[in-house]
Amino acid sequence: MIDRLRLFLTPDRQADRVVPPTGHTAWLTGFTAGAMTFLAVFALALSMAADRLSDRWSDALSRTATIRISAPPDQMAAQTAAVLEVLRTTPGIAEARALTDDEQRALLTPWFGPDLPVDALPLPRLVEVTEAPEGYDGEGLRQRLLAEAPGAVLDDHTRWRRPLATAAARLNLLGGLSIVLIGAAMAAMITLAANAALAANAQVIRVLRVVGAQDDYIAAAFVRRFTLRALAGSAVGAAAGMIGIALLPPVDEAGGFLTGLGFQGAGWLLPLLLPPVAALVALLATGAAAFRKLRELP
Amino acid sequence: MIAFDNVAYNYGGGELLSEVTLRLAPGSFHFLTGPSGAGKTTFLKLAYAELQATAGRVTIFDRDVRSLTRDDVARTRRRIGVVHQDVQFLDHLPMAANVSLPLTVSGRAGDPRDLTDLLAWVGLGQLADALPPQLSGGERQRAALARAVIMGPDVILADEPTGNLDWEMSLRLLTLLVELNKMGKTILVATHDMNLIRTAKNQVAARVLRIRNRRIQLAGADL
Numbered sequence: 001m002i003d004r005l006r007l008f009l010t011p012d013r014q015a016d017r018v019v020p021p022t023g024h025t026a027w028l029t030g031f032t033a034g035a036m037t038f039l040a041v042f043a044l045a046l047s048m049a050a051d052r053l054s055d056r057w058s059d060a061l062s063r064t065a066t067i068r069i070s071a072p073p074d075q076m077a078a079q080t081a082a083v084l085e086v087l088r089t090t091p092g093i094a095e096a097r098a099l100t101d102d103e104q105r106a107l108l109t110p111w112f113g114p115d116l117p118v119d120a121l122p123l124p125r126l127v128e129v130t131e132a133p134e135g136y137d138g139e140g141l142r143q144r145l146l147a148e149a150p151g152a153v154l155d156d157h158t159r160w161r162r163p164l165a166t167a168a169a170r171l172n173l174l175g176g177l178s179i180v181l182i183g184a185a186m187a188a189m190i191t192l193a194a195n196a197a198l199a200a201n202a203q204v205i206r207v208l209r210v211v212g213a214q215d216d217y218i219a220a221a222f223v224r225r226f227t228l229r230a231l232a233g234s235a236v237g238a239a240a241g242m243i244g245i246a247l248l249p250p251v252d253e254a255g256g257f258l259t260g261l262g263f264q265g266a267g268w269l270l271p272l273l274l275p276p277v278a279a280l281v282a283l284l285a286t287g288a289a290a291f292r293k294l295r296e297l298p
Numbered sequence: 299m300i301a302f303d304n305v306a307y308n309y310g311g312g313e314l315l316s317e318v319t320l321r322l323a324p325g326s327f328h329f330l331t332g333p334s335g336a337g338k339t340t341f342l343k344l345a346y347a348e349l350q351a352t353a354g355r356v357t358i359f360d361r362d363v364r365s366l367t368r369d370d371v372a373r374t375r376r377r378i379g380v381v382h383q384d385v386q387f388l389d390h391l392p393m394a395a396n397v398s399l400p401l402t403v404s405g406r407a408g409d410p411r412d413l414t415d416l417l418a419w420v421g422l423g424q425l426a427d428a429l430p431p432q433l434s435g436g437e438r439q440r441a442a443l444a445r446a447v448i449m450g451p452d453v454i455l456a457d458e459p460t461g462n463l464d465w466e467m468s469l470r471l472l473t474l475l476v477e478l479n480k481m482g483k484t485i486l487v488a489t490h491d492m493n494l495i496r497t498a499k500n501q502v503a504a505r506v507l508r509i510r511n512r513r514i515q516l517a518g519a520d521l
Binding site: 018021206213216225 | 372389390397400404445
């Protein structure tokens, strides 16, 4: 196997010349590799964006919690103080603070506008809790809050964080699966093209056999040709895909997920791995097809 | 060199060759005759392991063909030069590259001067850069002969090599084959051209085999 791979990968200009240089399979292979790689770049970008989104949601939500205090106005200050005291003495809490009226107004502004009279509304008081790395005992905290401040309810975001994290993870998985499927489709297309090329060149193969060419030699000539075509087509597809990603609108806060589709930093290097992978797929697919076809031919 | 021991070949419909026992001795010159469809091409294909006998044993260079792997067959063919009536080339390569193809596929670097000499010997010195479709029938046959001998094979098998040639060109090709035989090569030519055989017998001690009723026999004075 290793010897065959070495034979396939060793340039041999004389051997490569025995395969006719043109034919419909030439552009078919290059086009397939290019188109599939173009799609793979977007799938990769989707996968990486989902990965970042998952991390961002997890990071943002897993270390924070909110305590909502619903109490009569005359008890609000006392219960807030009681809650802060409970939190101060709870192991695993890094920081806790009550949101100011201005902060609460800012939270409600998107729904009710800037003129909301917060003072006139019986709004609950919100306490933002930041978790220490070692974490806290959620159930124990709930029990203590129930005893010290009956109007306080702990919301650790688990209820809605889990579906979001799961959705992001699934999106990430779908991106990865898309890349695998694209690779498989590319392998299938290149295999078909290789089979067509081998069938179309039956006379070439017959001549080569008459003059004493071994199957390895014949297969290597075809495999190298297809591998190089796939590499070239894939390089063009990767470049086009990267340009497409680069031309997407820039990330902004209001844009949400879709404008975050892209690569960041060293992530831009990942699409550059696709052409060698496409070439490897072509090498393995064409090699298998070539030997199968050579065994079939008389 | 090549031996057939009670060989039979069956295409599926019926037996084409039967009870063939024959040895091609080193340096011998044989003609194989018989009507079209008698099995001459099949006999040659058995002799260079493109086909396998359905019964009996074919031995090439002292090795049973059945024991040869695909790679062994390829290596064996480098010692057998084959010339077909309907000779095929790689049409996208110049004639010189086609002639040196056996060297290319075996990874041997031939001496360009040897190639030039070989092309001159078959009278194609001026056509080294021509593409095969540009060659005439006679030129293609001579190019095929050059390709068949470039590896210095021990045996040359020719299947109706003069089938598409005029008499003058046929004689020219025959002369080349006789010269090769005088160099010690074993030659087997399948042909139905009796004039060619009679002419050859004046130049070389050739034996004539005839396929009749699926069997091969030595032709006698009735030739």
